[in-house]
Amino acid sequence: MEFSHKPVMLYECLEGLNINPEGIYLDGTAGGAGHSSEIAKRLTTGRLISLDRDPDAVAVATERLKDYNATVVNCNYSEMDMALSDLGIDKVNGILMDLGVSSYQLDNAARGFSYHYDAALDMRMSKTGLSAKDVVNEYSYADLSKIIFEYGEEKFARNIANNIVKAREKYTIETTLELAEIIRNSVPQKFRREKNPCKKTFQAIRMEVNGELTHLSEGLDKAFDALEIGGRLCVITFHSLEDRLV
Ligand SMILES: C[S@@+](CC[C@H](N)C(=O)[O-])C[C@H]1O[C@@H](n2cnc3c(N)ncnc32)[C@H](O)[C@@H]1O
Missing domain, CATH: 3.40.50.150 (Vaccinia Virus protein VP39)
Known part of the structure; x- marks a missing residue:
């Protein structure tokens, strides 16, 4: 790369x-x-x-x-x-x-920043400390929805946070594509067509992680x-x- x-x-x-x-x-x-x-x-x-x-x-x-x-x-x-x-x-x-x-960080699948590639949820620029996997699996519903709303300016933040919490009751969310799938299913069909529905939430989680x-x-x-x-x-x-x- x-x-x-x-x-x-x-x-x-x-x-x-x-x-x-x-x-x-x-x-x-x-x-x-x-x-x-x-x-x-x-x-x-x-x-x-x-x-x-x-x-x-x-x-x-x-x-x-x-x-x-x-x-x-x-x-x-x-x-x-x-x-x-x-x-x-x-x-x-x-x-x-x-x-x-x-663009190197985004395009390097292994860094876990992108919803286009399947990789471990990481997103740490410094390669140390809290990872995206920690945020997604450990933050409360309230904190997740706040972050996604404030940092992603995402109007479906509550829905997305709710579905993250429901999913992690069944399994640990490990990868970028698992998270992308949850986000896609949280956004009404007509908004999914406009632009990639994952963009804002991925930005929000990245901003929190870093x-x-x-x-x-x-x-x-x-x-x-x-x-x-x-x-x-x-x-x-x-x-x-x-x-x-x-
Ligand atoms: C948009 S890129 C910079 C590209 C660079 N201007 C070039 O021409 O190649 C942003 C870079 O800033 C680094 N970065 C982001 N936040 C930082 C911070 N708080 N302290 C130091 N580096 C940071 C990222 O790791 C990334 O390598």
């Missing part, structure tokens, strides 16, 4: 960051190093620090950035203050955050603290919950 080479909104990010070739930049979401490589290329005496919580992304980004003055760190962007202080850096000139999951909004909120605060006066912050968001926070 290859990491995609096409960084999203590259031109806008480079323009927004207004890169000083002698400056220090932080990419909070290295992924396949698409944006990171383009930033690194524009530096002369400057330096790039790229973070990712996913060890697979860190391995790929480290390889792709090896010819530049770049350091890749396996950590959450909500801990960028510690990553910077470990490197002896006080302030940076620009920060980029390209939120959400990478604590995405909590980390984003902390990451934004830390980013403001880490920026030099006149520094730039660019954030690429993918859905309205991220938009509102940013």
Whole structure:
């Protein structure tokens, strides 16, 4: 499985960051190093620090950035203050955050993010801690329906949560396709045709598993603290919950 080479909104990010070739930049979401490589290329005496919580992304980004003055760190962007202080850096000139999951994470069946492939329910970007299987099998009806409603903005959240609870009375929900089947059967027929009925619930469970909004909120605060006066912050968001926070 290859990491995609096409960084999203590259031109806008480079323009927004207004890169000083002698400056220090932080990419909070290295992924396949698409944006990171383009930033690194524009530096002369400057330096790039790229973070990712996913060890697979860190391995790929480290390889792709090896010819530049770049350091890749396996950590959450909500801990960028510690990553910077470990490197002896006080302030940076620009920060980029390209939120959400990478296409590599989504398309790699084994990571358990996708309702298109059968895999163990996992969805952990960092490959540690609470998994999607834990959330689906252990959270109360009330918590599941709240998460699916709030993070997925799913109007059938209560139905879906109810059917998850009923299903797990009979068996442990182990796989992405078992969960997808429960969701499909919880959504009225006419809504199933519009778009994939699993999208919102999978997004919601992924956001819970990875604590995405909590980390984003902390990451934004830390980013403001880490920026030099006149520094730039660019954030690429993918859905309205991220938009509102940013
Ligand atoms: C959309 S991809 C970034 C793609 C990257 N800009 C590129 O051009 O290849 C998002 C990446 O951010 C990472 N990520 C998401 N939330 C994170 C967080 N709180 N801290 C650190 N990395 C995070 C994911 O593991 C994923 O690799």
